[in-house]
Amino acid sequence: xxxxxxxxxxxxxxxxxxxxxxxxxxxxxxxxxxxxxxxxxxxxxxxxxxxxxxxxxxxxxxxxxxxxxxxxxxxxxxxxxxxxxxxxxxxxxxxxxxxxxxxxxxxxxxxxxxxxxxxxxxxxxxxxxxxxxxxxxxxxxxxxxxxxxxxxxxxxxxxxxxxxxxxxxxxxxxxxxxxxxxxxxxxxxxxxxxxxxxxxxxxxxxxxxxxxxxxxxxxxxxxxxxxxxxxxxxxxxxxxxxxxxxxxxxxxxxxxxxxxxxxxxxxxxxxxxxxxxxxxxxxxxxxxxxxxxxxxxxxxxxxxxxxxxxxxxxxxx
Amino acid sequence: xxxxxxxxxxxxxxxxxxxxxxxxxxxxxxxxxxxxxxxxxxxxxxxxxxxxxxxxxxxxxxxxxxxxxxxxxxxxxxxxxxxxxxxxxxxxxxxxxxxxxxxxxxxxxxxxxxxxxxxxxxxxxxxxxxxxxxxxxxxxxxxxxxxxxxxxxxxxxxxxxxxxxxxxxxxxxxxxxxxxxxxxxxxxxxxxxxxxxxxxxxxxxxxxxxxxxxxxxxxxxxxxxxxxxxxxxxxxxxxxxxxxxxxxxxxxxxxxxxxxxxxxxxxxxxxxxxxxxxxxxxxxxxxxxxxxxxxxxxxxxxxxxxxxxxxx
Numbered sequence: 361x362x363x364x365x366x367x368x369x370x371x372x373x374x375x376x377x378x379x380x381x382x383x384x385x386x387x388x389x390x391x392x393x394x395x396x397x398x399x400x401x402x403x404x405x406x407x408x409x410x411x412x413x414x415x416x417x418x419x420x421x422x423x424x425x426x427x428x429x430x431x432x433x434x435x436x437x438x439x440x441x442x443x444x445x446x447x448x449x450x451x452x453x454x455x456x457x458x459x460x461x462x463x464x465x466x467x468x469x470x471x472x473x474x475x476x477x478x479x480x481x482x483x484x485x486x487x488x489x490x491x492x493x494x495x496x497x498x499x500x501x502x503x504x505x506x507x508x509x510x511x512x513x514x515x516x517x518x519x520x521x522x523x524x525x526x527x528x529x530x531x532x533x534x535x536x537x538x539x540x541x542x543x544x545x546x547x548x549x550x551x552x553x554x555x556x557x558x559x560x561x562x563x564x565x566x567x568x569x570x571x572x573x574x575x576x577x578x579x580x581x582x583x584x585x586x587x588x589x590x591x592x593x594x595x596x597x598x599x600x601x602x603x604x605x606x607x608x609x610x611x612x613x614x615x616x617x618x619x620x621x622x623x624x625x626x627x628x629x630x631x632x633x634x635x636x637x638x639x640x641x642x643x644x645x646x647x648x649x650x651x652x653x654x655x656x657x658x659x660x661x662x663x664x665x666x667x668x669x670x671x672x673x674x675x676x677x
Numbered sequence: 678x679x680x681x682x683x684x685x686x687x688x689x690x691x692x693x694x695x696x697x698x699x700x701x702x703x704x705x706x707x708x709x710x711x712x713x714x715x716x717x718x719x720x721x722x723x724x725x726x727x728x729x730x731x732x733x734x735x736x737x738x739x740x741x742x743x744x745x746x747x748x749x750x751x752x753x754x755x756x757x758x759x760x761x762x763x764x765x766x767x768x769x770x771x772x773x774x775x776x777x778x779x780x781x782x783x784x785x786x787x788x789x790x791x792x793x794x795x796x797x798x799x800x801x802x803x804x805x806x807x808x809x810x811x812x813x814x815x816x817x818x819x820x821x822x823x824x825x826x827x828x829x830x831x832x833x834x835x836x837x838x839x840x841x842x843x844x845x846x847x848x849x850x851x852x853x854x855x856x857x858x859x860x861x862x863x864x865x866x867x868x869x870x871x872x873x874x875x876x877x878x879x880x881x882x883x884x885x886x887x888x889x890x891x892x893x894x895x896x897x898x899x900x901x902x903x904x905x906x907x908x909x910x911x912x913x914x915x916x917x918x919x920x921x922x923x924x925x926x927x928x929x930x931x932x933x934x935x936x937x938x939x940x941x942x943x944x945x946x947x948x949x950x951x952x953x954x955x956x957x958x959x960x961x962x963x964x965x966x967x968x969x970x971x972x973x974x975x976x977x978x979x980x981x982x983x984x985x986x987x988x989x
Contacts, residue, residue, distance in 0.1 A: 405988060412786055414987045434682040434788045442786035448779025464690040465787040506783070 365390050365517055365548045366411060370420030373406050380406045382572040383420065388517075388550055393543055395559045396552040397658070398569030404552040405445060407569075408519055411550075412442055424517065438466070441510030445521040447502055451495035455486060455505055458494055462509055480512035484538060500531030507538055510547075518542055520551040524558050536562050556658040568662060576665060584656025587665045593654035596625040596637050600646035607640045623649075680790075687789035691797025692804070699767060699805040708763045709809055712756075713816070719755045720817050722746040724824045736950070738829035739836060739927045741821045752817065753923050756810075757916060760844055761851040761880070763809065765872050767802045768855030770865035772982065777865070782987045795982050799856060799975055806848045814841050832929075835953045839926050843960075846967045847919040851876060853974035860982045879914040887911040904936050915970055918963040925960035934959060 364387035373381040381403040388394040396404045409415035411422050413433030422428070427435045449458045456477055463473040481487045484504040489497070497505065503523060510518045523539065524532035539562055543549055553559045559566070560580055568576040568583070576583050598604065600623060608617045613630040620626055627637065634651050641648045699705050723744040727737065734740060745751040772795070775781040785791060818837070822828065829837070855872045862868040891907035911917045921934045929950030933941075951959070 409782075409987060414782060414785055432681045433790070434686065437786055437788040440786070442783065444779065444782040444786075446779055447783055449783075450778065450780060461690070461694055462784070462787055464694075465687045465784070465789055467686075467788070509783070 363390055364388060365425055366394075366550060367423040368407070368411070368420070369422075371407060371410060371417060371422055372419035373403070373410060373415065374418040379572055381410070384572075384574050386567050386574060386577060388548055390548055391543065391546055392564040393539070393549040393551065393562055395563035395566040396550065396569060397554065397556060397559060397566050397662070399554055402569035403572040404569055405521055408442075408521055408550070408552060412437065412440060412519065439515060440517045440519060441513045441515030443503070443506040443510060443518070443520045443523060445525060446499075447506040449494040449497075449502060449505060452493060454491050454493055455481065455497070455508075456490040458505070459509060459512060463512060466513060476512045476514075477508075480508040483511050483541075484508045485534075498531075500527050500535065503527065503531075503535055504538065507535070507542070511542070515547065517548045517550065520549065522553055523551055524553065524555055532558055556662055560658040566658065568665065570666065570669070575669070576661070580656065580658055580661070583658070583661050587656075587661045587668075592629050592632050593656070594627045594629060594633055594637055595650070595652045595654060596627065596641065596648070597623060597650035598625070598641045598646045598648050599623060600641065600644060604641065604644050604646055607644050608637060611636050611640060682788075682790070684790045684792035685796075687787070687793040688797050688800075691789075691794055692801045695771075695798050695801030696804055699801060700808075704766060705805065708766050712759045712763060712809065713813060715759065716752055716755050716813055717816065717820070719745075719749050719752040720820055722749045723752060724821065727825070735830075736833060736836075736929055737825065737827055738818075738821055738833045739929075741817060741825075742837070742840065743923075743927050753927065756813075756844055757847070757919055757923070758880075760806070760810065760848040761876050761916075764802070764806055764848040764851035765855045765869070765876060767805060768852045769859055769869040769872050771798045771802065771856050772859040772978075773863050773865050773868055774859075776863055785987060791983055792979070795856075795860075795979055799852065802852045802856070803845070803849050806852065807845050810841065810844055810848065832953050836926050836929070836956070839953075839957060840923065843919065843922050843926065843964060843967065846964070846971060847915060849971040850915045850967055850974065853971045853978065857974050857978035857981070860978045860985065880916040883914045884911050884917060887913075901936060908935060912963075912966070915967060918966045918970075922960040922963040922967070925956050925963075929953075929956055931956065931959060934963070 366386075366388040368384055368386050371381055371384040372379065384403070384407060386394070396407065398404055406415060410417050411424060411429055413429030413436055417430055422430075424436045425439055429436045449455075450461070453461070459477045459480065460473060463477060468476065478487070478490075481490050484507050486501065486504055486508060489501070494502065494505065507518075518539075520539065524535055527535060536558065539549060539551070551559065551563070563580070565577070565579050566583070567574045576586065578586065596608070605617050605619060605625065608614060608625060608627055611629075611633060613633055613636075615628045615630065617625055617627045627633065632653060634653060638648055638651055720741055723741050723746060726744050726746040727734075727740045742752045745754070772781075775784065775794075784794065814837070818829070851872075854875065855868070858868040858872045859865070862871065887910035888903075888907040890910055891903055895902045895906050897903070912921075925931045925934060930948055932945065932951065957964075
């Protein structure tokens with residue numbers, strides 16, 4: 361793994377007696393997309409605000425490019441672009457003027473500003489509406505304008521809080537495409553979301569948040585192995601004679617076989633056993649209708665994990 | 678360990694942006710129109726009154742500000758009433774609107790400190806008020822020159838300038854108060870209501886409430902104590918301070934703003950005007966009080982704002 365650009369060690373945030381974020385550890389490597397996932401109120405936004413120096417850290421340490429966001433917030437904020445959850449702009453100003461204001465705050469000169477803003481707006485596909493008031497913009501356009509701000513800033517890290525929240529499917533696909541293109545330009549990305557499916561497609565690694573703690577961390581495939589007991593899930597749909605379950609279970613490398621519905625079988629195996637399963641069905645005199653290998657989905661990992669956690673809690677009680 | 682970088686970074690940018698928002702905003706135009714129309718009516722009435730009666734007054738120009746003609750109050754009382762209104766109109770939604778538009782976290786994630794944002798907004802508000810008040814002040818003087826046909830003397834110009842500065846400081850108090858509430862209350866409507874309520878209370882109710890409280894606290898035999906306590910209590914209101922300052926500055930014969938003992942009057946020529954700096958001295962505590970109130974209220978807002986969570 362390359363040098364981390366973001367490091368959190370034992371990061372903790374307390375509000376009075378409530379603990380919003382509880383001893384969180386993670387690192388984001390240069391050039392990767394790291395996802396903070398979890399239900400609303402799990403502490404994702406609070407973690408982000410602490411990394412930006414916008415909220416005090418109760419305990420623990422954060423480093424962004426080696427800078428402490430509490431003590432050197434300007435150094436951190438110069439290098440990090442932030443797209444807040446449902447980003448807002450000044451509605452009575454045009455898109456370009458909104459960016460001009462933030463560009464001035466960043467300390468860019470007039471000529472540099474014009475050039476960067478034009479380039480950034482072109483990159484997110486808002487050039488045509490640059491002189492339109494933001495008041496008339498849709499949600500997706502605002503999010504894109506927010507990304508344009510990060511592009512203009514030349515940020516080395518982009519922190520995106522719920523970037524696809526409330527967007528229609530097409531708008532969120534476009535936005536994820538833009539996020540990928542940011543990564544292609546060498547920007548490290550930290551994004552938070554509760555929409556697991558969308559995020560799975562872009563993240564290199566994810567951290568699952570639950571009640572202020574990181575429950576699981578790693579790439580989606582790693583988490584799948586960890587939570588779903590590893591292995592490959594093969595789904596078989598077949599018009600079958602009896603005893604197919606027995607035959608499938610008898611294959612070497614099969615750990616378990618379930619029958620969620622008549623004629624449908626789900627097997628968890630050590631390796632990809634699709635060919636063997638097909639042969640078994642035919643040998644049993646059945647008619648094979650469908651055969652598929654399931655990639656572990658984050659959604660599944662997530663629900664499975666929390667089911668486990670709840671059951672354990674019940675047992676403990 | 679000191680925090681890195683200057684708290685003023687980005688201040689100028691914020692000031693210019695807010696100033697242009699104020700000066701181009703519809704709200705400001707309405708307030709401006711209201712103030713100009715009412716104030717000019719008051720001045721016009723004063724001029725006709727002055728022409729009729731006091732031709733021999735050595736401070737003819739100051740009469741423009743202080744003379745009332747029924748049914749209109751004087752220019753000074755108009756300004757004492759409308760300047761706070763303007764200040765509150767500019768300040769009541771300065772911070773909470775950034776919350777509700779969800780622009781705050783985006784702006785604060787730029788390389789600036791919160792100090793720059795809040796102070797920038799205050800300076801821009803004060804500058805807007807100063808610009809409007811100066812324009813109004815020049816209008817009044819121009820009107821006076823045209824209609825009275827007498828140029829003001831040096832002392833009068835000095836007094837009018839001080840009056841202008843005091844009015845700006847007075848408006849600053851209400852601006853700082855409005856901004857404090859705009860930090861505390863997330864809803865601009867609540868902030869506006871609370872600020873206006875407090876303003877009405879301090880301007881209209883408090884001056885009449887102060888003697889009643891004094892009577893309850895001080896024993897009835899202590900006549901001097903009663904008067905002094907009532908006055909001290911009344912002076913907690915910025916409007917009282919403003920009224921007293923204006924009295925001292927624009928009425929050169931004012932020798933004191935409090936009760937006077939007979940011994941202090943020995944050798945005084947009653948009714949003769951004080952020199953300019955003596956008048957300033959008479960009102961000095963009030964002027965300092967106005968400036969101090971502005972600073973205190975701003976610092977209060979600053980402290981709350983620094984500790985506030987950014988998220989909506």
